[in-house]
Amino acid sequence: xxxxxxxxxFTVLTSTAFAAHGPAGCGLGAVIFExxxxxxLNALAGITNGIFSNQTFAMSTGTLKCEDAKTARVAxxxxxxxxxxxxxxDIAKGEGESLDAYLALINATNADKNILKSNFDLIFxxxxxxxxxxxxxxxxxxx
Amino acid sequence: xxxxxxxxxxxxxxGPYTYGQQSNxxxxxxxxxxxxxxxxxxxxxxxxxxxxxYFLAKDGMTxxxxxxxxxxxxxxxxxxxxxxxxPKCLFPARxxxxxxxxxxxxxxxxxxxxxxxxxxxxxxxxxxxxxxxxYFIEKPASTFGHTFLRLRSKTSIKQNNDLLDYGxxxxxxxxxxxxxxxxxxxxxxxxxxxxxxxxxxxxxxEYNDMESRDLWDYELNLSDNEVDYFQAHLYEMNxxxxxxxxxxxxxxxxxxxxxxxxxxxxxLLEELGIAVPPVDTVYALYKNDEIIRNVKFRPAxxxxxxxxIKNMDKYQSSLFQNLINKxxxxxxxxxxxxxxxxxxxxxxxxxxxxxxxxxxxTLANKEKLEYRKQKFQINKARSKLTARPKQIxxxxxxxxxxxxxxxxxxxxxxxxxxxxxxxxQIGWRGALHDKLxxxxxxxxxxxxxxxxxxxxxxxxxxxxxxxxxxxxxxIEAYRPVRxxxxxxxxxxxxxxxxxxxxxxxxxxxxxxxxxxxxYGSDSFxxxxxxxxxxxYIYNSNLDYILSYGPKLFFVYSHDKYSIHxxxxxxxxxxxxxxxxxxxxxxSRYHLNKKMSFKIxxxxxxxxxxxxxxxxxxxx
Numbered sequence: 001x002x003x004x005x006x007x008x009x010f011t012v013l014t015s016t017a018f019a020a021h022g023p024a025g026c027g028l029g030a031v032i033f034e035x036x037x038x039x040x041l042n043a044l045a046g047i048t049n050g051i052f053s054n055q056t057f058a059m060s061t062g063t064l065k066c067e068d069a070k071t072a073r074v075a076x077x078x079x080x081x082x083x084x085x086x087x088x089x090d091i092a093k094g095e096g097e098s099l100d101a102y103l104a105l106i107n108a109t110n111a112d113k114n115i116l117k118s119n120f121d122l123i124f125x126x127x128x129x130x131x132x133x134x135x136x137x138x139x140x141x142x143x
Numbered sequence: 144x145x146x147x148x149x150x151x152x153x154x155x156x157x158g159p160y161t162y163g164q165q166s167n168x169x170x171x172x173x174x175x176x177x178x179x180x181x182x183x184x185x186x187x188x189x190x191x192x193x194x195x196x197y198f199l200a201k202d203g204m205t206x207x208x209x210x211x212x213x214x215x216x217x218x219x220x221x222x223x224x225x226x227x228x229x230p231k232c233l234f235p236a237r238x239x240x241x242x243x244x245x246x247x248x249x250x251x252x253x254x255x256x257x258x259x260x261x262x263x264x265x266x267x268x269x270x271x272x273x274x275x276x277x278y279f280i281e282k283p284a285s286t287f288g289h290t291f292l293r294l295r296s297k298t299s300i301k302q303n304n305d306l307l308d309y310g311x312x313x314x315x316x317x318x319x320x321x322x323x324x325x326x327x328x329x330x331x332x333x334x335x336x337x338x339x340x341x342x343x344x345x346x347x348x349e350y351n352d353m354e355s356r357d358l359w360d361y362e363l364n365l366s367d368n369e370v371d372y373f374q375a376h377l378y379e380m381n382x383x384x385x386x387x388x389x390x391x392x393x394x395x396x397x398x399x400x401x402x403x404x405x406x407x408x409x410x411l412l413e414e415l416g417i418a419v420p421p422v423d424t425v426y427a428l429y430k431n432d433e434i435i436r437n438v439k440f441r442p443a444x445x446x447x448x449x450x451x452i453k454n455m456d457k458y459q460s461s462l463f464q465n466l467i468n469k470x471x472x473x474x475x476x477x478x479x480x481x482x483x484x485x486x487x488x489x490x491x492x493x494x495x496x497x498x499x500x501x502x503x504x505t506l507a508n509k510e511k512l513e514y515r516k517q518k519f520q521i522n523k524a525r526s527k528l529t530a531r532p533k534q535i536x537x538x539x540x541x542x543x544x545x546x547x548x549x550x551x552x553x554x555x556x557x558x559x560x561x562x563x564x565x566x567x568q569i570g571w572r573g574a575l576h577d578k579l580x581x582x583x584x585x586x587x588x589x590x591x592x593x594x595x596x597x598x599x600x601x602x603x604x605x606x607x608x609x610x611x612x613x614x615x616x617x618i619e620a621y622r623p624v625r626x627x628x629x630x631x632x633x634x635x636x637x638x639x640x641x642x643x644x645x646x647x648x649x650x651x652x653x654x655x656x657x658x659x660x661x662y663g664s665d666s667f668x669x670x671x672x673x674x675x676x677x678x679y680i681y682n683s684n685l686d687y688i689l690s691y692g693p694k695l696f697f698v699y700s701h702d703k704y705s706i707h708x709x710x711x712x713x714x715x716x717x718x719x720x721x722x723x724x725x726x727x728x729x730s731r732y733h734l735n736k737k738m739s740f741k742i743x744x745x746x747x748x749x750x751x752x753x754x755x756x757x758x759x760x761x762x
Contacts, residue, residue, distance in 0.1 A: 083306075083344060085518050086352075089490060092522035101306035101344070109302065120526035124519050 076105040081130035088124050091116045102137075111141050168244045169211035172407035177240060177376065179385075179400060180207055191392065191400070193335075196382045199230055215246050222255070232256030233382065235375035236404075253375075262378055266309060267297040268370050270362055270436075273398060274310070275425050275545050276350040277357040278586045279445065287575065287591060288421035288545070289350070290395045293343055293360060305441065308343040311377065313397040315387040329389035336387030336397065338380045347441065353498045355445035359545055361428055362437040365406065373405050390593075391417055395424040409434055416552060418593070420574040422584070425546050438544065442537050444495045448627060450535055451488040459485050464626060467492065473524040483525075484532040490521050492627050548584020549736045550761040551575045557741070557757025562750070566601035568611070568757075578619055578698055579705040579741075580759075581733040587665035588698060590619035590634075597640075606648060613650060614638035621661045621668055621698065632661045632670060642680055653678040657694060669697040674711055689716045690723075706730045723748040737761045 080087060083098045090096025094117035103109050116123065116137065123136040168174055178198075179191040190197075190204045198204055200213035214237050217230035226232055231251065241247040253259055276289040292311040299307035315334035328334050350356045365373065385397065396419050399411040411434075414427035428434045442450075455463060459481060465471035466489040476482045497514040553572040559565060573594035576585045597612035615638045622630035634657040639650035654677045661670030674694040679687055696709035711725040729743035739759045746752050 079344070082348065085494065085515065088518060088522045089494075089525075092525040093487070094526075097304055097306055100302060101304050104299070104302050104304065104307055117526050120523055124522070126516055126519060 076102065077130050077134050079105055080134050084130060084133065087133070088120075091123065092120055093117070106138070106143070108141060108143060111143075116140060168246065169207040172410075173240060173404075174207065174211065176400070176404040176407050177236060178203075178207065178210060179383075179404075191385050192383045193386055194382060194384045197379070199234075211246075215241060219247050219251065226255045227258045229256075232259050234379050235259055236372055236379050239372055239375055259375075259378055263374050266294055266374055266377075268294045268374050269297040269300055270295045271365055271370065271373055272360045272362045272439075273402070273424065273428060274346070275359040275361065275421065276354075277359060277443075277545060278589070278591075279354055279356045279443070289356075290398050290421045290424045291346065292398060292401075293346075295362075305347060306342075306344040310341050310343045310346040312339050312341070312346070313337070313394045313401075314339060315389075316384075329387070332386035332388045332392070334387040336385040336392070338377070338383075338397075338401075340377075351441055351443050352494065355443040355495065355498065357443045357446055357540065358441040359425070360437075360439040360441070361425065361435050361546075362439070363402070363428075364433055364436040369405055376401070376404055391419060393419055393421075395419045395421040399424050399427060418573050420551050422545055422548060422575070423551060426548075426550065429546055438546075440537070440541055440544070442540060444491055444498065446537075446540055447535075448488060448491050448495055449625070450537065450540070451484070451491070452626065454533075454535055455485070455488075456481075460626070463488060467627060473521060476524060476528065478528045478530050480530050480533055483528050483530050486521070486525060486528070487532050490518075490525065493517060493521060495627075543583045545584045549576070549581050552762045553580075553759055554762065555741075555757055555759045557755045559753050559755040561753035564601070564603050566599055566603075568755070569598045569600070571596045577617070578621065578700065579707055579729060579731050580761075581702060581736065581739065582665075582700045582705075583702060587700065588619075588621035588623075588661075588668055590617055592617040595638075604648075609648065610650065612638065612640035614640075621670065623661050623663045623668055630660075631658060632672070633658045634672070642678065649681045651678055651680045659694075666701060667697070667699050669695075671695055674713075676713075687716075690714065702733065704730065704732045720748065731759070 079102055083102070086096070086098040087102060090099035091113075094113045099113060099116070100109070103111050103113075119140045122140060123133060125132070128136070174180075175188070180188040181191060183189050188205060188207050192198075192204070195204070198210055198213075199217045200206065200209040203210035203213060214230075214234070218234070218238055218241060220230065223229050231238055232253065232255075235253050235256065238247070238251065238253060242249060242251065272293040272295065274291050274293050276291070278288055291313070293305070294309040294311065296308050313336055315329065315336050347358070351358055380401075385392065387393065388396075396412070396415060399415065403409065403412050409430075411424075411427045411430075414430055415423055452460070452463065462471065462482065462485045466473075466485065473486075476486050493514075497510075500508075500510045500514045551574045553570075555570040555572075557568050557570075559568055572592055575591045575593065577590040577592055578588055592614065593616055595612075595614040595617070596610065597614075598608065599611040600608045614636065617634075617636040617638075619634040621632045622628075624630055634655070636655040637653070639652050641648055642651060655675065656677075657672040657674040659670055659672030661668045663669060672694040674692060676690040677688070678690075690713045692711055692713040694709055694711040696707065699706045706729070708728045709726070713723045713725060715721045715723065724746075725748075726746040727743070728745075729741060731739045731741040733739045737760065740757070741759060742754075742756045744752075744754045
């Protein structure tokens with residue numbers, strides 16, 4: 001019985017501990033497990049980061065999903081990869097934060113969002129990759 | 144005359160020396176915070192930074208004077224081939240600090256530190272916000288809140304778009320998947336804690352979307368110079384790691400320690416207790432009017448859906464239900480304000496339902512493909528519609544901001560009258576909130592309490608004053624069944640307490656677990672739970688007691704008063720009291736954020752009753 005209580009206490013404490021532990025952050029682990037939450041995955045991501053030890057400020061190296069969102073073309077594709085669903089919702093509505101951010105990344109803040117809206121079917125094919133969506137948007141906007 | 148000459152001469156000789164001594168900048172709050180020195184019990188200093196690379200003196204971790212001297216020496220040392228590795232370029236905040244106090248020549252600057260300059264250019268921070276990621280009871284991970292920083296970049300001001308900013312997080316580098324090892328290491332400082340930097344959209348996705356937590360943005364009142372100093376110190380933190388203590392030196396502690404290093408006069412760490420619930424960092428920011436410049440909030444997906452549904456009329460609700468139950472085709476949605484509002488809400492609902500689907504893996508992921516396919520179908524239909532949906536105001540959520548909540552520590556004192564006479568009870572709660580405390584700033588109908596103690600003073604008993612209960616954790620998540628979410632509610636309580644029906648006064652371990660469903664709103668719920676109580680009673684003829692049975696209850700929660708009442712029928716694995724009934728009632732009146740009155744009554748079958756009245760004091 002004591003063991004049971006101990007185990008239960010640890011379960012409570014460990015589950016509450018996630019709150020403060022947060023995500024595994026940037027780095028190799030984050031790439032492999034990104035998008036999942038929960039004990040096992042967060043912890044796994046942490047382990048991977050621990051092993052490769054490239055966690056802190058991985059962003060400054062311009063790799064591993066933490067690249068500078070504001071410079072390279074890779075960043076725009078990466079943004080699409082990370083925000084594909086939200087971007088599709090925004091384009092369908094013809095407005096939204098993800099769409100604005102993406103347009104800022106490709107230096108097209110003045111683009112006509114309604115043209116993107118009316119070309120939704122062209123941009124988002126079922127099997128489109130982030131790269132394809134990125135190219136599709138650019139061709140619709142003629143840039 | 145001679146006397147004056149002697150004074151002047153001694154001033155000339157000793158002047159610079161005494162000046163240096165008097166300034167003692169290594170013991171200034173700015174240097175101590177920059178280096179994270181903490182006073183030890185024996186009057187010395189010890190830095191919370193555990194990495195040697197953060198110090199320039201061998202004994203720098205424990206000796207501020209020698210660290211300061213080494214910093215002056217190393218920072219002014221001759222240039223090297225790769226200046227990025229020069230101490231000057233590794234510790235830009237220290238350079239700024241020493242320059243401010245004229246300890247190094249003003250000609251020393253950071254212009255030839257290429258990597259640092261690129262870092263500053265990339266971040267180009269305009270302002271810094273502390274973000275409080277609010278509670279979400281659906282997941283235990285979210286019950287206590289989280290804090291991190293957001294850096295508003297100069298280049299994204301014009302766009303006013305959070306997704307283009309950066310987030311800075313303090314988190315543990317977890318190296319185990321074993322939950323017991325995880326818990327143990329988390330509490331004893333077994334993990335390394337580090338600052339990490341990432342695009343803010345990663346944080347938005349993680350908290351706002353995947354965990355459905357509202358993000359509260361408290362913009363800090365920092366001058367341009369202080370923002371520069373912030374960036375410099377952030378760069379230095381690349382070389383620092385700490386021991387991570389889940390309960391004390393956690394994300395919230397380190398975020399405030401960081402801010403103290405930038406603006407020592409705020410003394411934010413002073414506001415924290417030994418254990419630090421993240422919301423306490425928000426309270427610390429309100430110690431005076433000058434710290435917060437602006438408050439913003441990003442509603443989570445669950446918050447948006449909930450409010451949208453509240454704003455629907457009958458027609459819209461039924462349309463929404465039909466969409467959820469697939470009784471209605473997307474093509475039947477009409478191009479008008481009302482229908483589009485429902486479709487947009489349904490779209491949010493689909494995202495919420497798929498919050499944990501990993502959308503960044505390859506297309507081979509089956510869940511992701513299905514989710515994408517469904518979303519593209521909805522959005523395809525949505526892209527054909529041109530009317531504008533109505534806008535929803537989030538004011539009612541904003542009015543219940545985290546900084547409006549009560550303090551999280553609590554003392555309570557009550558006078559009890561029970562079957563055996565009257566006695567006094569004094570309680571203490573470490574953190575955080577229970578369902579009857581004033582609800583603003585916290586999750587409605589929830590309890591998250593860690594570590595509570597109860598002391599009893601009873602003049603009729605041998606041991607007049609004694610510890611009568613230790614509650615290690617009490618979690619209650621009452622989530623009313625919604626049209627879009629068929630939630631399970633639960634309560635879990637673990638601790639040690641005396642049992643009324645046994646004569647021995649030992650604290651006996653117990654674990655109560657209730658599971659069921661509740662109905663209602665944020666202010667009133669009633670529910671039915673399957674309730675079990677497990678207890679291990681020392682020195683009794685039956686050491687393990689299992690009680691189980693149905694429990695009916697209701698809770699009413701209001702800014703001014705709250706009521707809870709429950710009835711439970713219990714079966715026991717014990718011949719004497721194998722069937723009993725329990726009734727509980729408590730009502731509280733909230734005088735203000737710091738005080739509430741309470742009265743209550745408990746009935747345990749025929750043999751035990753108690754009534755009480757008392758006071759809760761929050762600190």
